Structures are given as structure tokens and as C-alpha cells.
Amino acid sequence: MEKPEQVEEFSETEGSGLTSAQLWFHYRRYPYLLAKIATAAIVVVALYWIFRSVESVLFPVLLSMLIAYLIDPAIDRLEERGWSRTTAIGVFLVFILGFFAVLSLFLYPTIAHAIGKVVEGAPKLLEMVRVQAIPWFEAQTNYKLPDTLSKALTEYGDTIQAQAPKILTGATEGALEAWKRTGILVASLLNIVMIPIFTFYFLRDFDKMRLGLVDYLPVNNRDWFIERFRRMDE
Structure with missing residues (x-):
């Protein structure tokens, strides 16, 4: 079967x-x-979300690491000539900060002069609006603008009352924007102070940090990475 x-x-x-x-x-x-x-x-x-969340904190740290990486060869040369590493770093940072301070002093008169020109030109601009812009507007629209502020308030009083909420909203938004700008200014001042400090400590132990990073490289490709980094430093 x-x-x-x-x-x-x-x-x-x-x-x-x-x-x-x-x-x-x-x-x-x-x-x-x-x-x-x-x-x-x-x-x-x-990672993108994390970096976006802490970018204000990471920026001075990463910038300090970049500056330390760029300055380290010069510090090593000064160290080879008998300088202590701390002294070489201090002298180099003072030189860089002094350079930017002098550059700012040279730029300040130019900026102040430009602002002064704008302030001086404001009356001329108002006169041009009164003499040229307003007559041109009246000729193009066949509409006579009020001669005095009282007439303008009488004629446009209702409009002003209707627009008052929008004006207050705009003023509130302007105040909030000014507050944000103040925060940005404070953050910038903190960066100006913290970046040299971070750079100093990164340079102080830069060689130890670089050698310590070798342990985190993949063992199989470690020699390949080290060779590429060596070529980058040359």
C-alpha cells in the first residue's frame, strides 16, 4: 500500500x-x-534634536576645542624651546585677545561715524518727506492730508481707537523681542568670557585628551584612523 x-x-x-x-x-x-x-x-x-536643545551650551565648548586644535602646534613649538606649557598658552591667548581688542577699537570709530551720519540725516529725511513725499502723494491720489495733528486726530480718531488693540499687541511683541535680544546679548557676553577659559584648559591637557581618544577607536581600524589623523596634523 x-x-x-x-x-x-x-x-x-x-x-x-x-x-x-x-x-x-x-x-x-x-x-x-x-x-x-x-x-x-x-x-x-x-542626535539632531539633542544638539538643537543644547546648542547654546555646546557652541562655546566645540569652538574652544577647534581653537585648541589649531593653536596646539604653536604651543608645542614654544614648549620645545623651553617654555612651560601654561606660560605658552597664557601668552598666546593674551596675544589673540589683544589682537581682537585692537581690531574692535579700530572698528568702533567707523561704526560710530556711520551711526552719527544716520542721526544727522534724520532731519533732512523728515524735511524731504514734508516737502517732496507728501505733495507727491497728494498729487497722485487727489487727497489733501490734514495740516495739523489736531485735525488728524479728529479725522482719524475712530480709526485710531479701532487700531489700538493691534498697536498694543505690536508693542507687546516688540517688548518680548527686546527681551529676547537682551538674552542673546547676555549669552554672547558669556561666550566671550567662557571660550578663552575652555580653550586654556583644552590646550593644557590637549595631548592627554588626544591619546585618550585612541582607546575609543575601533580596534580593527585603529591604525587606519591614527594614520589619517597623523596626516591631518602634518
Whole structure:
């Protein structure tokens, strides 16, 4: 007596000649790649959100690290000539800060002169509006503007009352904007103070930090990374 043929566990998929299980194992690398891409996208978005949240704190730190990286070769040369590292860093930072201070002193008269020109030109601008702009507007629109402020208030009183809420809203928004600008100014002043301090301490232990980062490089490609960094420093 013949045994009945064993029924296949999975039916064939149309046109491929493979069962659904065979198709899954045959193309399993694609779901794996999609999972890797999705994970990488999530990590990138999360890092972007984190950096955006703390960018005001990270900016002086990262800028100080960049300045330390650029100045370190000069500090090493001074150290080779017998200078202590702390003295070399202090002298170099004082020189840089002095350079920017002198540059600011040279730029200040130019900026002050430009502001003075604007202030001096304000009366002439008002006179031009009264003598040229208003007559041109009246000629183009055939509308006579009020001669005095009292007439203007009488004529436009209702309009002013209707626009008062908008004016108050604009004033409030202007005050908030001024507050934000004040915060930006305070943050800028803090950066001016903190960046030299961070730079000093980064330079103080820059060589130790650079050697310590080697431990975090992948072991298999560590020599390759070290060689690339060495070429960058040359």
C-alpha cells in the first residue's frame, strides 16, 4: 500500500517557484537593510534634536576645542624651546585677545561715524518727506492730508481707537523681542568670557585628551584612523 505524499508545509508563491518561507530566507537581507536604515535615521534625528536643545551650551565648548586644535602646534613649538606649557598658552591667548581688542577699537570709530551720519540725516529725511513725499502723494491720489495733528486726530480718531488693540499687541511683541535680544546679548557676553577659559584648559591637557581618544577607536581600524589623523596634523 502506497503512503500518501507528504503535503508541503507552505504553498508555492505565484510566478517565483518558491514557498513564502523560502522567499523570506532568500530575501532576508532586505528587511535587515531596511531595519539598519530606519535605526540610523532614528539615531540621526535624535542626535539632531539633542544638539538643537543644547546648542547654546555646546557652541562655546566645540569652538574652544577647534581653537585648541589649531593653536596646539604653536604651543608645542614654544614648549620645545623651553617654555612651560601654561606660560605658552597664557601668552598666546593674551596675544589673540589683544589682537581682537585692537581690531574692535579700530572698528568702533567707523561704526560710530556711520551711526552719527544716520542721526544727522534724520532731519533732512523728515524735511524731504514734508516737502517732496507728501505733495507727491497728494498729487497722485487727489487727497489733501490734514495740516495739523489736531485735525488728524479728529479725522482719524475712530480709526485710531479701532487700531489700538493691534498697536498694543505690536508693542507687546516688540517688548518680548527686546527681551529676547537682551538674552542673546547676555549669552554672547558669556561666550566671550567662557571660550578663552575652555580653550586654556583644552590646550593644557590637549595631548592627554588626544591619546585618550585612541582607546575609543575601533580596534580593527585603529591604525587606519591614527594614520589619517597623523596626516591631518602634518
